[in-house]
Amino acid sequence: MANPKVAIKYKKIFINNEFIDSKSGKTFTSISPVNESVVAEIAEGDKADVDAAVRAAKAAFEYGSEWRNLQPAQRAILLNKLGDLVDRDAEQIASIQTLENGKVYAQSFGEVKIAANVFRYYAGWCDKVHGETLPTDNGQLVITRKEPIGVVGQIVPWNAPILLLALKWAPALAVGCTIVLKPAEQSSLCTLHITALTKEAGFPKGVINVVLGYGPTVGAAVSEHPDIVKVTFTGSTEVGKKIMIASGKSNLKRVTLELGGKSPLVICDDVNVDEAVNIAHEAIFSNSGQICVAASRTYVHSKIYDEFVKKSKELALKRKLGDPFDSTVAQGPQVDKKIFNRVMNYIKIGKESGAKLETGGERFGTVGYYIKPTVFSNVTDDMVIAKEEIFGPVQQILKYENFDDVIKRANNTTYGLGAGIITNDINKALKFSQAIESGSVWVNQYAALTPSAPFGGYKQSGIGRELGPDALENYLQTKTISIKLTPPA
Ligand code: NAI
Numbered sequence: 418m419a420n421p422k423v424a425i426k427y428k429k430i431f432i433n434n435e436f437i438d439s440k441s442g443k444t445f446t447s448i449s450p451v452n453e454s455v456v457a458e459i460a461e462g463d464k465a466d467v468d469a470a471v472r473a474a475k476a477a478f479e480y481g482s483e484w485r486n487l488q489p490a491q492r493a494i495l496l497n498k499l500g501d502l503v504d505r506d507a508e509q510i511a512s513i514q515t516l517e518n519g520k521v522y523a524q525s526f527g528e529v530k531i532a533a534n535v536f537r538y539y540a541g542w543c544d545k546v547h548g549e550t551l552p553t554d555n556g557q558l559v560i561t562r563k564e565p566i567g568v569v570g571q572i573v574p575w576n577a578p579i580l581l582l583a584l585k586w587a588p589a590l591a592v593g594c595t596i597v598l599k600p601a602e603q604s605s606l607c608t609l610h611i612t613a614l615t616k617e618a619g620f621p622k623g624v625i626n627v628v629l630g631y632g633p634t635v636g637a638a639v640s641e642h643p644d645i646v647k648v649t650f651t652g653s654t655e656v657g658k659k660i661m662i663a664s665g666k667s668n669l670k671r672v673t674l675e676l677g678g679k680s681p682l683v684i685c686d687d688v689n690v691d692e693a694v695n696i697a698h699e700a701i702f703s704n705s706g707q708i709c710v711a712a713s714r715t716y717v718h719s720k721i722y723d724e725f726v727k728k729s730k731e732l733a734l735k736r737k738l739g740d741p742f743d744s745t746v747a748q749g750p751q752v753d754k755k756i757f758n759r760v761m762n763y764i765k766i767g768k769e770s771g772a773k774l775e776t777g778g779e780r781f782g783t784v785g786y787y788i789k790p791t792v793f794s795n796v797t798d799d800m801v802i803a804k805e806e807i808f809g810p811v812q813q814i815l816k817y818e819n820f821d822d823v824i825k826r827a828n829n830t831t832y833g834l835g836a837g838i839i840t841n842d843i844n845k846a847l848k849f850s851q852a853i854e855s856g857s858v859w860v861n862q863y864a865a866l867t868p869s870a871p872f873g874g875y876k877q878s879g880i881g882r883e884l885g886p887d888a889l890e891n892y893l894q895t896k897t898i899s900i901k902l903t904p905p906a
């Protein structure tokens with residue numbers, strides 16, 4: 418599917434079910450990382466556009482509005498319809514995404530399909546969220562209601578833009594909130610295509626609003642806005658901290674954060690080495706290493722260490738780079754020049770710190786932001802490349818001798834998003850799964866995701882959970898109604 422003709426229909430801000438220019442009339446240029454060509458000029462929003470979007474979302478949430486008057490089962494119909502439309506347009510959405518962020522097309526397509534299922538999963542929850550009737554000590558009747566929290570701000574990154582959007586939109590809509598979304602500037606166009614589908618599905622005006630533009634302007638305006646009562650964010654830990662501060666300073670927004678990671682993958686000495694090498698390879702190199710749960714610390718038992726390193730190097734050398742629309746290609750470019758430079762700098766730091774560069778470590782080609790799959794061995798826990806999130810195709814292989822010791826080393830990080838273990842020993846698998854300080858643990862596989870399974874971080878990898886029933890709570894608040902009853906005569 419090389420060089421597709423991608424039709425870009427939508428380039429503007431979306432408020433009250435209409436695509437509109439930014440108030441300032443400004444635009445910004447989207448550059449494809451695939452070949453550095455211009456994809457489109459996009460309306461660039463600012464605080465004034467966020468204000469307009471919040472006004473629309475607030476009106477749509479008001480008592481008596483069309484959205485508030487919908488029955489839960491009617492919201493389910495809309496969410497199912499949206500899931501179907503996302504399925505229908507999956508090729509188009511995935512193509513735009515690949516052009517914008519360089520993800521290999523098959524993965525883009527698969528991700529859009531999962532997003533459709535996330536909408537359907539939460540469609541099922543619409544009429545199953547309810548409060549309780551509680552026993553009391555004074556004869557009154559106490560009932561609780563689970564009510565939508567109100568206007569929510571949602572800020573998403575570019576690495577899995579459609580899936581991460583679905584993780585945020587679906588539960589918020591299922592419970593009846595209204596939304597102001599700020600997509601990443603690198604993935605505005607695929608976001609706008611799915612946005613158009615919400616209107617086609619029949620969501621009333623003002624329920625979903627999308628303001629395009631940059632983090633320090635649009636993102637900051639969302640996190641500071643006094644009429645947004647909740648903000649959910651996925652992105653860097655650095656920006657996550659800024660969002661918490663802005664929320665605290667403005668109006669004590671409820672905050673859900675899904676942030677970075679330095680996720681460990683432990684390989685025991687009882688495994689089939691070829692299989693383990695394959696799992697570890699995909700766990701770090703998938704999406705050019707730009708995955709929040711990327712297994713960026715591969716801990717390998719000393720008994721199989723040399724063989725593992727040799728085979729990891731061979732596999733990395735075989736990984737085919739190039740045009741992400743070419744179905745034989747395994748790895749596309751990094752998302753943009755800034756991220757490319759950031760990753761290259763970490764590779765330099767790795768080389769200087771004494772880690773052994775087994776393969777890669779340099780740019781691939783001269784056009785587009787491609788980096789050769791890079792493998793470092795002889796990595797130690799104190800090195801920067803073993804501590805900081807690189808977010809690129811760079812594997813760190815570390816050696817261990819003792820199982821209890823490697824659990825402690827795996828936990829010795831400020832992060833806690835993902836973790837994995839490969840072993841045939843059930844005791845080790847269970848011991849590790851329980852002891853590891855991480856929101857998700859994968860056994861004999863890595864980074865598997867399903868709509869019903871909560872996902873989120875321990876420690877500085879985040880606050881709160883997305884997916885599963887847990888995510889509904891992000892968008893709900895509990896109301897207690899106490900009714901005085903006349904005692905029986
Ligand atoms: P970022 O955290 O700056 O961007 C994520 C989103 O936040 C984007 O929509 C961006 O416009 C917005 N944003 C930026 N500054 C903001 C602010 N002051 N207030 C509100 N919103 C703001 O991430 P970036 O710069 O794209 O990547 C830098 C690093 O962050 C990566 O190298 C990686 O380590 C990490 N990252 C982690 C992700 C994850 O999935 N956990 C996703 C993207 C980046």
Ligand code: MG
Nearest residue numbers: 632652653656
């Ligand atoms: Mg940034």
